[in-house]
Amino acid sequence: MAQFFNKSANNIARISMVLVAVLAGTAFYAYTQIARSSYLTGRYLEKQQPVQFSHKHHTGDDGIDCRYCHSTVETTASAGMPPTQTCMNCHSEIWADSPYLEPVRASFRDNKPIEWERVHDLPEYTYFNHSIHVAKGVGCSTCHGEIDNMPAVYQENTLQMEWCIACHREPGNFIRPKTEIYNMQWQDNELTAAERVNLKSEYKIRTRELLTSCSTCHR
């Protein structure tokens, strides 16, 4: 009986073994890249909002404090979305006739809330609390980026667990003085290592074990 495989089959077998390994590696790499891509995380994607509200204008140009609208950021889990009333506090006086603001006026007039598109959306099994992060010296821009330069808000970070955990493992690298919490231009390298250590103990930031315990964020 003749040989079923000729000699070149050995090479083919060897090459295909290598190819399989390479392909598997490539596929895994591609998977990790796709999983982190903005296609899946929604990072950098600007969303069309019902009102063309510009954070760049209100925060960056006018210098309105974050907490004027996101008023519960220091007290509750949610930073708080401003009720239409908050918009109307100013816009019943200025730009009161602007066509851009018609949806706001309509909301106030008809007692119908404005339905904003959510930009930063954590999974439902993740319980994030704004107030404790602010209290422990995590600034707005650490997670949200330079909001004061965003005409339309987009998601600056992946909001994936590896990103959360990076800070929960080494919180010292991401904290800042309490006076700078709402400073959108703050850069993490403005503090020395020693200052970070001091700040961390001043804030009594909990241990790495506690911050990375599952039940800290998941219930």
Added chain:
Amino acid sequence: MGIPETKKTFASLREKILAQNGKEYWRSIEEHADTPEFREFVAEEYPHEIEQWDSTLSRRNFVKVMGASLALAGLSGCVIQPPEKIVPYVTSPVGMLPGKPAFFATAMSLGGIATGLLAESFEGRPIKIEGNPLHPGSQGATDVLAQASLLDMYDPDRSQEVTFRGGYSTWESFVPTFRSAIEQNRADGGAGIRFLNTTITSPTLVDQFAQIKRELPNSKLIQFEPVNNDNAMAGARMAFGSPAHTVYRFDRAERVLSLDADIFSSFNTGYIKDYTKQRVYSETKKDMCRLYCIETTVSLMGAKADHRIAVKPSQMTEITKAVAAAVGVSGAVSTYTENADWIAAMARDLAAFRGRSLVIAGAHQSPAVHALAHTMNAALGNVGQTVVYTEPLSPGSEKLQVEQLRELITEIDSGVVKMLVILNGNPVYDTPIDLKLTPERMSKIPLRIHLGLRVDETAEHCHWHVPAKHYLESWSDARAYDGTASIVQPLVAPLYGGKNDHEFVQLFMQENFDQKDYDIIRGFWQRQNIGSGRAAVPVASPPTPVTDTSGGAAGENPEVAAVSQRSDNSNAASTSASPAPVSTASPAGNTAASAGAPGPGLRTGGGAGTGTAASNFEDNWRKAVHDGVVPNTAAPAKSVTASSGFLGQPAPAVQRMGELEINILPDPCVYDGRFSNNGWLQELPKPLNKVTWENVGLISPRTAERLGINTGSDDREFAGGTRGSSFINTKGGNTFSDLVTVTYQGVDIQKPVPMWITPGQPDDVITLFMGYGRTRAGRVGTGIGYNVFDVTRSDAMNSGSGNISAVPGTTTIASTQIHFNMEGRDLLRVWNLDEYNKNPDVGHQHDEYPKSMYPYEEHQEVYNKHNKWAMTIDLNSCVGCNACVIACQAENNIPVVGKEQVERSREMHWLRIDTYYGGGDISNPDGPHFQPVLCQQCEQAPCEVVCPVHATVHSAEGLNDMVYNRCVGTRYCSNNCPYKVRRFNFLLYQDWNTPQYKLMRNPEVTVRSRGVMEKCTYCTQRISAARIEAEKEDRPIRDGEVVTACQAACPTDAIIFGNMHDENSQIAKTKKDHRNYILLNELNTQPRTTYLAALKNQNREMPDYHSREKAVHTPGMQESKAPAGEDGH
């Protein structure tokens, strides 16, 4: 194991059950018999039929389909989340903090007795019920009905439209029609108008009916519900000559004799709290009250009693007379001669505690027993000490409810009644058969109107049905057991529209007939001048339609009951001891009701009694609404003189109609049937036999043997034969229960009754339960169980005689009694108080630490740096009332699985209460004893090491975290858990579609899906909330700041939770208590949950004194096998 060996006949098993001296503690008659089959059953993690495949899909096709899904499964992690909207308010309500729950004081009434509650509102939706620490009827705790009332409110089966002759109508078209009907009746003073209500104590409603009586003097109010106070009122009349309401002071009673009373399942948490104050044992309070119990069926109180006798219902009066004679009631002569030593020794003990003893009589006991209890309390000097009498809380108590009903039925039959207004009851279903409001009777009434939560059996036969508001949706007021009034405030706008009884009754007024409930309630209290320092509203006055005399001038008595004073003090104490949730006052005005969201409110710490009585009404009103209690409204004491003259009168005898005696009791879960459509309550295992989704008839082991009940004659008996495993009924058990026809006073119950062999049940006594056999309850409650209202009679409402006769076939009972069995080891510890006090080290447990293969030191290093959460459960206090189970279910979004799934041991309750009988005598066992078992939070957790995906791991604070989104459902963890506390979502149990349920769920807890393991995490969401608040304020978490849901609900304070590192915390103290022990200590799991041994305060002089010195620390099961999980599948 070969089949022939396992094929034991029932006869031999029964012999074993009855003759053998079983192990020290056992959970069911099956375990008591301890057959090889039972052991095999226990060895399986989930019982029989688990392998059964429901779907029509064949296994092969299933694999094909699953293959395709598995290929896609890898991608499911990458799915983009659906876009979400953020919808802020247009104008934010003042004081609203998104994501922060607010608590509002309200109250729930049952049988005219209110329990004060704090309802937790999350962005305008009530999501959880807690007790109101300021309210005497709650004292911070709750019962199962209050917890489950939340689900009742969201019930999608509630009626949503006004209906006229079954067709849809509107309130707007109802009102003019109804008003003109009333006007037609005005000429003769409303002679044809009858109101049929459940027991009324609401001061405003009483006042409204008084006004109707003035406007329509010939109308009549009838109050009837099947669980009522008739016997107590008749008994008081026998003893005192006038009806009186009895208020017990358990907090002063050191010796209690219960005559078939069961305060532990009577839904009065105030009483249980008071009782616990005397019963609690600590290293500093080494004596506790002693409980004697004479009863006619097994009850929670009998289970917890130190000495118990079970007698037949017909013997109850005579044994009570014997006790009365022994304590020195003049004229008491008894024909009861048994247990003379027992009675004499007990009487000596009661007499020794003159003024500190207490005799209580059960609501379903005959008037004579009540009267004898009164005379005994008088003879023992307890009146004014441990027992206080007041005027009846409900108007019209001069006439028994059943007599009121009889009058109504006579009038209906004679055609006098022109208009019947049924408020809240379900009389077509639950009236006794000789006074049944049958459809034929109903059709004789020209106009019938029903106000109720659901279209039930009664609504079906009414012309008009008007949807009622739930108490969480309406303004009302209510009275506690001591008369203290509460304002009921709404948490949310009515989900389905509807009106409450105040608004409905208001339609009869000539003026202001369209007043809203808020205006009615507020208007009433404005007239009462609340907060002026004296009893504002006299109890049982003013006169009402059925009251001829203007009830009580007693209300004017300035000596406003020590009761109210006492409750103020104790409440203030309990407030400071346990941090109650901050209660927020409701908005002034109707904002809460109309906006569906709590609006502007006073946000004050729940401080009671701190404010002085302000002069203006607005302040007093806001304070009363905020606190949930109107100050100084407790009923004043009524001075009465008990005479034993009634002993000479002949007792009315019920004709004996059979050889068996039959007791009829309200169901411990669904009560008289009004909660039938509540899935939480249906699935709640009944406290003593753990039956779910059904009512059974209780029978004693000896009677069952005599009558051949539950003899295991089912064909399915050996159905598992080829596998070599046989099913539970081969053990002669209850799970496949025989059906019988019960004849009660000559009438048959229509549906066959499944029988349940109950250790401790008196022989020849069958106990039946109300609340089932509903024909129109809703999608949950319709058609399950038998209906005792087929047979109750006005002369035999609660007990009578009858027979049972077997019908072919058996039924499967979904009882969780034998589920999650941990196999007899040193699980339960019960000691005698005197023996324990002599030798507190009796139960010292070995520290198993050196044997560990876990990196123990490494773990400890982490734990030492953090809060060390731990729980202690005091088995001495626990009365098995189930409040914790439902509280856990509500807090943690635990689904209901249905009867068929419970049969397969797939119930999802994170917390179960194991009941253990003690002693070898199955007919007269010790206990049962109760042991709540939840995740023990082992420091060296066996579940964690076997999880292939790290879905269950330890937190730095020692919690055994469960990460739902990581779980892939291997169930290895559950298999390896020696405590059997993990629950697996075999199917999609959560209702993801019904919108109402979405509103109800706790947003702080993940809603789990199919294929996910879940379990108790010590309410980690509450720990997180407290930790975040503490960190923001830069302080450690205070002791008592984290209160788990089960702990908050517990009426006996049996559950203690806290940080073990805090030396001064209550938890650290209990961990050092000598009674503290670890469940399955020999496994060295180092659990954070431990137990305090139960104590029995037995009287050495009693003939049934039972020394437990030998029983200590003996493993129950000799042939103890490996942990249950190891030889699983």
